[in-house]
Amino acid sequence: MKIKLTFWRVVFVVIMVLGLYSSYIRYFHGLGAVSNMTDQFPWGLWIGFDCLCGVMLAAGGFCMVGAVYLFNVESLHSVVRPAVLTAFLGYVLFIVGLLFDLGRPWYIWHQLIYMNPHSVMFEVGMCVMTYTTVLFFEFLPNVFEALKWQTPIKWIKKIYPVLIVLGILLSTLHQSSLGSLYLIMPSKLHPFWYSPALPFFFFASAVAVGLAMTIFESTQSAKAFGRQLELPVLVTLGGALLVALWVNLLLRVEDYFHRGLLGQIFKPSYEAYFLWLELILTFAIPITILSFKKARLSPQWLYLASIFTVLGFITNRLNIALIGFETYVGHHYVPKWTEFSITLMIIAMGFALFGAAVKYLPIFGEEHEPAVHPSLPQNEVEAQRAFASPVLHNAGD
């Protein structure tokens, strides 16, 4: 077998080689050697991006499962599988990221025996662990279908309502709790980003990013795998995204209003520049785009709006995790190249695994009847048959 040398494959190999070198530094020379984290800045890029952003970027899974299976929005059915796949990979990679960031990753299982129920981190850890298992079961039918195993698909179908409710419950809990992590730092985190409402912001932004990521992913996969783009799906998601962005914006404005910061955020300062960047990317650009009906019906504009939304909320979480602490600490934190390199390696692994899954598993297969769909399709099929058969009878007469 000959592997074709393409630009992205070369990039992938370079990223992986550098990443492996950085991993060597991490595990054989320690956190001090691989990162610019210090006693003053104990959480760096890995917590800021790999963890906070990673979990947010994987939110498409619970958003789409919620829309399709919980609220029964049938029209979005085709995006559930890729969204669940992204979420599953996202959480697995989040755990991989943790293995780099934790000082003693070989004791990660201590979480299960030395539990501290007062700790937000404990709650996040347990939710992520359980939710990754739920996602695994939600993802499993893809594998069974590819292997043509019917019996286990039936089993999963039986527990599917439980998986759906459990998955959304766990997502609500840990998506918001990632924000609660910062509630204990009122004197350290800059007031632009510290708010008692952080858990609400984190949940609301996860929903917006979940929608945006699904638009992004569908468009991107359509390009990469030469699939037909389903415009009605994108249009539905775009409309929902616009609503989600407005909700996010209103929450933020109301929070600044209540804490009397509305005047301060417009005064130029180091933090204000980053806040402006965040607000422009998150709200100003995508809301403007999506406000035009023409843009809401155009795949290109929807794609663009989703990219800005995702970039905006990434900026938001990096501001919370990194920029918001610089004034307190008194100096800047700039990640070392090896930190970037490991983050890039994890992202590259995500893309590669996604590509492989799409290649070998029926993720986008339209020809496959959705295997793990609760009672509805059969009913519908039967209903249609019910309509069809008498007509045939009559025709016979």
Next chain:
Amino acid sequence: MSKAILYDATMCIGCKQCEGACAQQNKLPYDDNVAAESVQSAHKYTVVLTKDDKFMRRLCMHCEKPACASVCPVGAFHKTSAGPVVYDVWKCIGCRYCMVACVFGQPKYEWQSLNPRVRKCIMCPDRVAEGRPTACAEICPTGATKYGERDDLISEAKERLRQNPSTYRPYIYGLNEVGGTSVFIIASNKAEDYGYPALAKIGDTPMPEYTGRVMERIPDFVPLWTLALGGIYWVSHRRDEVAAAEAEEKKQKLNGSGK
């Protein structure tokens, strides 16, 4: 009764013997180079700072309601009934949430280690258990660092402030900060000038309450939200069942009329 430390900066002569005794107690290296270091670190739990010929010690405050203990996912920190906030290294997974959460910036990390530990003053728990003073208090030649019963030390601090109002700034640092600590500082100048966070900034609310307010809602939230989600699921799928049943009815009707 819980134990505490009272540090009286006006009595401190900056000899740094407390630093040396602390290092010895915790089996840490100590020489002139370490003595010259003016920051706390994984190998220096306490430091004597100098500013305008006045001294100030920094060490873990051993909060009454410690943030580090509340945030640790594996409960590696806990406040003993005797006063010290201690660390069980064998539990630690290295998430460093304690470092981010502590308002006094006390937990430090062994960044160069391949099996790193969090390091901070643990108030010599072995000595405290034996009824002996902490290493720093025992060695202090002037009594600037004093070890004793928490309540007694608070009364003594108040007494000193009352008797020598011209010497002291009338403030006991540690009495109200984040709900009270087990280390108290009295001085002629502000502890804030040496990096201690001001009460105005950190407040007198115990830090665990900030996250506790959210965490205590979870036991109520989980069953309610599960019920709500299950309800939504049932309602939205019930619609399909009804639709299917209606279709079935229609079919029978059509069959009936066909005959």
